[in-house]
Amino acid sequence: MASNTAFIFSSDMSWQDCFELGQQLFEMEDYNNTRIWLRESMDRLRRHSSAAHSHAPSGPDTETLNKMEATAKSLFQLGDFDTAYELSQRVLQFDPKRIRNWHLGDKGAAPPSEDSEVALLPKHSDSYSLTHEFAHYEKVCRGEVNPSPKQERSLRCRLSQGYHPYRLLAPLKLEEHSLDPYVVTFHDMLSPQKITELREMAVPRMRRSTVNPLPGSQNKKSSFRVSKNAWLEYESHETMVGMLRDLREATGLDTTFCEQLQVANYGVGGHYEPHWDFFRDPDHYPAEEGNRMATAIFYLSEVEQGGATAFPFLDFAVKPQLGNVLFWYNLHRSLDMDYRTKHAGCPVLKGSKWIGNVWIHEVTQTFARPCDVFRDHEVSLEYEIIK
Numbered sequence: 001m002a003s004n005t006a007f008i009f010s011s012d013m014s015w016q017d018c019f020e021l022g023q024q025l026f027e028m029e030d031y032n033n034t035r036i037w038l039r040e041s042m043d044r045l046r047r048h049s050s051a052a053h054s055h056a057p058s059g060p061d062t063e064t065l066n067k068m069e070a071t072a073k074s075l076f077q078l079g080d081f082d083t084a085y086e087l088s089q090r091v092l093q094f095d096p097k098r099i100r101n102w103h104l105g106d107k108g109a110a111p112p113s114e115d116s117e118v119a120l121l122p123k124h125s126d127s128y129s130l131t132h133e134f135a136h137y138e139k140v141c142r143g144e145v146n147p148s149p150k151q152e153r154s155l156r157c158r159l160s161q162g163y164h165p166y167r168l169l170a171p172l173k174l175e176e177h178s179l180d181p182y183v184v185t186f187h188d189m190l191s192p193q194k195i196t197e198l199r200e201m202a203v204p205r206m207r208r209s210t211v212n213p214l215p216g217s218q219n220k221k222s223s224f225r226v227s228k229n230a231w232l233e234y235e236s237h238e239t240m241v242g243m244l245r246d247l248r249e250a251t252g253l254d255t256t257f258c259e260q261l262q263v264a265n266y267g268v269g270g271h272y273e274p275h276w277d278f279f280r281d282p283d284h285y286p287a288e289e290g291n292r293m294a295t296a297i298f299y300l301s302e303v304e305q306g307g308a309t310a311f312p313f314l315d316f317a318v319k320p321q322l323g324n325v326l327f328w329y330n331l332h333r334s335l336d337m338d339y340r341t342k343h344a345g346c347p348v349l350k351g352s353k354w355i356g357n358v359w360i361h362e363v364t365q366t367f368a369r370p371c372d373v374f375r376d377h378e379v380s381l382e383y384e385i386i387k
């Protein structure tokens with residue numbers, strides 16, 4: 001009877017339903033729930049296929065297998081190896097010719113289809129992770145490399161009066177990491193209470209972080225950068241207005257041209273591989289603001305293990321400490337790019353990492369950081385080449 005089919009009060013979900021749900025959650029970047037639904041769908045598929053075995057072999061069609069394979073690959077790149085393994089086992093069960101070592105960058109595996117939303121950019125460059133430079137970066141992250149005593153001898157921890165009379169009364173606690181290029185930490189710049197407020201403001205706006213590979217092209221998710229972030233307007237809260245004021249007092253720079261505050265969160269495995277903060281292509285920044293002259297990272301959490309900010313060419317890594325600000329110049333005084341400032345967010349091994357990035361642009365800094373008589377960029381040119 002029609003009435004019997006019109007109202008289905010209780011219906012069991014098929015493995016395809018669960019898979020579909022898992023995929024939707026993946027697109028929404030809800031990775032914890034993605035995992036639950038994909039695993040459930042694979043369990044159901046396993047039960048379904050063993051029940052069907054006695055009659056005729058039944059399994060996913062080619063299109064579904066493509067989707068499963070693409071999803072497994074993306075999960076692998078995101079570091080969810082268990083679920084990726086589970087999915088790939090099911091794919092292999094139905095089509096043993098698939099998934100030939102794609103985790104090793106095998107070009108023979110079927111690529112995710114063009115319109116597949118789950119496709120990620122390939123790793124930074126598969127070949128980059130095989131370079132000496134990358135191996136050295138990993139050592140710096142692990143704390144196996146230290147600056148030479150000669151490098152360290154000239155470095156100080158001291159009180160600084162910064163660039164404002166108020167700082168005579170409330171000096172800044174300054175720790176030097178490198179003098180050339182200039183990389184320092186200002187200690188205790190943000191109270192735990194303000195940090196809590198900031199994080200609360202950011203949470204509802206958090207999205208998966210992207211990188212911008214080519215001028216004019218869309219920002220892309222990438223396994224090169226695994227984190228979430230939110231952009232907040234400084235004017236929207238007094239805490240952020242205060243952050244810019246403190247930076248002006250600490251560095252003497254003008255903050256007229258800053259991008260919005262970028263609050264980023266890395267979970268376990270989250271990282272940001274070595275990169276420069278300046279843009280190499282002038283199309284990437286407004287000419288009237290100029291390039292990113294300086295970076296200030298406010299540490300909005302500590303990290304139990306891992307998660308340091310590493311400078312592989314300078315042989316040190318800075319451990320996140322609540323309320324501290326790591327500051328450096330990305331450009332030489334001549335406004336040429338300083339390639340020595342390549343840096344990275346090391347993988348978080350335990351805990352969760354929160355930071356607030358401030359990028360200060362070059363135009364309006366003429367008097368705050370005047371150029372020298374000569375260009376001073378040659379010293380960093382050799383660091384442009386990946387070794």
Ligand SMILES: O=C(O)CCC(=O)C(=O)O
Pocket residue numbers: 264272277297307308309310343344345346355357
């Ligand atoms: O996570 C870090 O420590 C570094 C972040 C970073 O370099 C960036 O967001 O540009």
Ligand SMILES: [Fe+2]
Pocket residue numbers: 275276277343
């Ligand atoms: Fe950076």
